[in-house]
Amino acid sequence: MNQPAIIGGTPVRETKLSYGRQYIDDKDIQAVTEVLKSGYITCGPKINEFEKKLCEITGAKYAVAVSNGTAALHLACMAIELGEGDEIITTPITFAASANCALYCKAKPVFADINPETYNISPASIREHVTPATKAVVAVDFTGQAVELDEIRSICDEYNLVLIEDAAHSIGTKYNNRPVGSIADMTTFSFHPVKTITAGEGGAITTNNENLYRKLLRLRAHGITRNTEEMVNVNDNPWYYEEVELGYNYRLTDFQAALAASQLDKLPAFSKRRKEIVARYNEAFKDLPEIIIQKEIPESDTTRHLYIIQLNLELLNCNRRDFFDALCAENIYPQVHYIPVYYHSHYEKLGYQKGICPAAEHLYERIITIPLFYSMTDQDVEDVIHAVNKLVAYYKK
Secondary structure (H helix, E strand, C coil), rough: CCCCCCCCCCCCCCEEEEECCCCCHHHHHHHHHHHHCCCEEEEEHHHHHHHHHHHHCCCCCCCECCCCHHHHHHHHHCCCCCCCCCCEEECCCCCHHHHHHHCCCCCEEEEEEEECCCCCCCCHHHHHCCCCCCEEEECCCHHCCCCCCCHHHHHHHHHCCCCECCCCCCCCCCEEEECCCCCEEEEEECCCCCCCCCCCCCCEEECHHHHHHHHHHHCCCEEECCCHHHHHCCCCCCCCCCCCCCCEEEEHHHHHHHHHHHHCCCHHHHHHHHHHHHHHHHHHCCCCEEEEEEECCCCEEECCEHHHHHHHHHHCCCCHHHHHHHHHHHEEEECCCCHHHHCCHHHHCCCCCCCCCCHHHHCCCCEEEECCCCCCCHHHHHHHHHHHHHHHHHHHH
């Protein structure tokens, strides 16, 4: 193979550009500082303020802030009493947490294949994998594009399944003009630093179901309640609380909630800039046969978290690793999202084997995530385009 580090002699840019980066401004810092100087840094009023703001943005009736996106998925599964003998259906092209949430509950994740054009879970494949043991579908809005919610909802209704939308990538996205977060039975969010908004670490679950909401509130705080209506052994002492079920300490701190709430104020600007960058990339690569771009369903008004190019390896004299390394040599630092979940050694030990989702596996061998974040300058974007074009010209057959 050719040596990518010497392509063209000099890189397209002098400084490194990563695939993702958080944006923190003075208002964010002030919001956190005010909480740190206040009397409450956890279990305080900022949690409710953030949850209320998240409901306003998503259109959901209820929101429960938690410590991270994985905790959100775990609690969503616990709230429906997922357990041994149960199955969930999810996609392999996702972070492991989308499937691990079932394992935490001693249930079984079942992997449906993807639509090879949108990269999201295929409704037809979901239907093929429904069994009497299936209890829920965890549908992941991969890269930020909404899944085909109408069709998946119809399948869930037909088989009496719970629809959990993993919206770790898709805050700000709308499906048929409805914000993600208000459509599924439960929707989970992540506020990791590379996501569209950040709390440092953090997550949330939104729902329109009051019973699920009350259960989620208990489960994030050890299964403990102070509500006498939820107690088994009612006690009117003012200090009394009761653990009515086994939960976890999955609470968010007030200073994280303050940061996330401040970030939500910038969501329209974040979304607008991400759409501008995506539009520029799409225009630059649409007529390049060596690069395949992700297709978007018309129902999804997408705030993209990730931008993924798929290499048409049949037209390139290189493999994915060559192209990846060559981008790094140009000071464009990409990533790959994601290794199919069942490729991981832990899943191999559980008996999962390669070959079960051929479209997902084909995609994985060819994808590279290129930089996309709010604070990218127009020149940053052009540098990425220049680098991709340079490498295509070099490697094309």
